[in-house]
Amino acid sequence: MRTRLIALMAIALMVVFAPAAMASSHTGLVTVVHGIPGATVDVYVNGDLTLEDFEPGTITDPLELPEDTYDMEVFEAGADPDADDPIITGSADLTAGANVSVVAYLDADGAPTLGVFANDTSKLKAGDARVTIRHTAAAPAVDILVGGEPTFTDLANGDEVVADLPAGTIEAAVALAGTTDPVIGPADVDLAEGVNTIVYAIGSAEDGTLDLLVQTISGLHEAPTGVESGLGGLKAAEQQRAAQLPWAIALASIALLGAGAGVRRAVLSRR
């Protein structure tokens, strides 16, 4: 009986303290991307309606969430989550310090799926930009053409490429692997300095809904290493002259005095 009493007290204490203990001390950032054309959806996270009427081609602001595993269910907008079937379900492990994109997209066969991509938020050299290209379209493997040239080749559905390059605008296009005839683009993509610009190829080749979506992560910049703003040395020379002037006057005065004394002596000796 006594042991049962202690056990009950223990359970009571656990129930009371559980919420405090569950408060996680570390967080990660999550951006949700909707890359399935034509389907406005409701997104439930851990059973709660989190994104209502989430439209194709939109993304969320980055969400700061405690590290945890999140279960996600995507329903047609307005569906009853208790009665209707979700379009997609999935889960994501969020670790402290991570920056991830959760992407609703079509797999190579055109079936809706959820993907979790880790975003590269490492610092960039001053003047550089980062581009991430993700194949999230219902299409076979593709090549990414930059300025018309195949630059990243044989990217399959669910794959990504990441590259750091000087900031500027690139002309990007997507072609089926081994070809140079664009199925998306060419389109100008601004690659801002200090920013990871993430480009998603989305939609379906079959339905003619291929398109590009863009997510940006800023604040990855570093400062220039210095400012080399003088090559002539004129200012230094001028300052040096200015500094030398009193000495020059002093030397001249001594010389004059000496000369004066010499003249005087000469005059005296002539007498």
Added chain:
Amino acid sequence: MLGAVLTHRMIAWTITAAILAAVIGAGATMLLADTPVELTAASDTATPQATPAPTPTPTPTPADDTAEPRTATPSPPKVDTKSALLDDVNAEQEPSPTQLRVDAIGISDSPIDAVGIEPDGSMEIPTDVSRIGWYEYGPAPGEPEGSAVLTAHIDNRTQGKGVFYDLDALDPGDVVEVGMSDGTSRTFVVHEVRQIPKVELPTGKLFRRDGPARLALITCGGEFDSSSRHYRDNLVVLAKPAD
């Protein structure tokens, strides 16, 4: 009979004890409530983005009928969304600085060029010593946050004195005006003039893109190393937006 009474009494005690424990526990939680929050904040600030991005495990599963019933588990707050279509994302052109006027040292409408980075990682500076460079990756003068940077060569062996030759003659209170590409003009007031050894130049602060809005004018100063053909110091003028 007696046994039954005892048992009932014991059950009553057990329930009472459990309720008491719950009440005490709740009180303790309320008292302790501040502590975990503080600890959380402290440990978060101690390791901002310090951990490498781990690889999350994508575990998409096909839709099925076994979805659990909805419960009141902790969930993220509702969030704002925005269009990710390429045309909506490509940045609009903000006005950029085009000319500088500093009456106190005789700079009248000197032209400003947008510049970036030299191959060695230092800031690019117009080779023409009569022109000023604006670091285009940082804020433009007059943006609400961060440090806008303008630099010019102090001099050049063949071209002679540069537009920033007399920058060291500026004093706190002097007025700096920046003309913008949209025809507007933004006024700043000098509050600090400093000569800093180049090796100690606080580039992280001078080029920061957040924090209070200000304008930094930078050139060279101090002794000239004739073997490397570089000055040893930087001259930095900091100005705040005029109210």
